[in-house]
Amino acid sequence: MPDGSLHFSSPRVRSAVPADAESIFKLIDSMTGDGTLLRRPLGEIRQQIGNFIVAETEEGEFLGCAALHRYGKHLAEIRSIAVRPEARGAGAGGLLLERLLQDIERTGTGCACLFTRIPGFFAHYGFHSVSPGSVPDKVAKDCIRCPRRTHCDEIAMTHGELPAYAPDILAAARQLVQLAG
Numbered sequence: 001m002p003d004g005s006l007h008f009s010s011p012r013v014r015s016a017v018p019a020d021a022e023s024i025f026k027l028i029d030s031m032t033g034d035g036t037l038l039r040r041p042l043g044e045i046r047q048q049i050g051n052f053i054v055a056e057t058e059e060g061e062f063l064g065c066a067a068l069h070r071y072g073k074h075l076a077e078i079r080s081i082a083v084r085p086e087a088r089g090a091g092a093g094g095l096l097l098e099r100l101l102q103d104i105e106r107t108g109t110g111c112a113c114l115f116t117r118i119p120g121f122f123a124h125y126g127f128h129s130v131s132p133g134s135v136p137d138k139v140a141k142d143c144i145r146c147p148r149r150t151h152c153d154e155i156a157m158t159h160g161e162l163p164a165y166a167p168d169i170l171a172a173a174r175q176l177v178q179l180a181g
């Protein structure tokens with residue numbers, strides 16, 4: 001690890017509680033400038049704290065976070081997964097992702113999705129690239145309002161079986177992101 005790294009033996013993951021909201025907000029906010037993460041207002045994080053998990057040191061120091069957005073039994077989205085720069089490379093990000101995947105499996109959700117610029121990390125955990133229009137729920141929630149939707153630099157990825165959508169829904173989603181796939 002580079003100088004300035006946090007030193008801790010093994011990170012642990014737990015459900016987020018209201019007292020974590022500010023740390024989560026600051027971490028996510030620090031990564032929105034270049035579009036790495038979508039902005040999440042503090043009020044929204046507080047309101048949706050039950051969807052978040054956090055990683056911390058054995059002493060309880062905040063290391064990172066991740067969240068799940070449930071569209072239904074067919075699909076859930078991994079959101080806002082981030083680890084403090086000085087704590088990266090020590091297993092926290094992998095633990096966060098594995099915990100959300102376990103949750104998805106435990107609840108019988110068929111498929112996980114996400115859009116990312118670092119497909120290698122997620123491929124490591126069994127995600128595959130798909131065309132953005134393959135997940136219309138995500139397109140309708142975020143892409144439709146995104147200024148970069150016609151020149152998106154993110155890779156859409158899924159884990160598990162893609163939900164079956166009606167062909168006209170898929171066609172509409174592909175048209176919205178202007179990417180046939």
Ligand SMILES: CC(C)(COP(=O)(O)OP(=O)(O)OC[C@H]1O[C@@H](n2cnc3c(N)ncnc32)[C@H](O)[C@@H]1OP(=O)(O)O)[C@@H](O)C(=O)NCCC(=O)NCCS
Pocket residue numbers: 031036037081082083084087088089090091092093094095114115116117118119120121122124
């Ligand atoms: C992505 C991120 C959460 C990973 O957190 P981390 O704590 O450094 O990850 P880990 O140390 O748990 O790494 C787990 C494994 O993934 C690999 N990995 C980590 N980052 C990777 C990347 N960018 N590309 C490919 N593999 C990666 C590690 O080598 C490790 O592999 P191993 O199990 O064989 O040792 C972190 O780099 C981060 O916060 N990035 C900025 C925010 C971001 O881009 N989030 C994704 C938005 S979609």
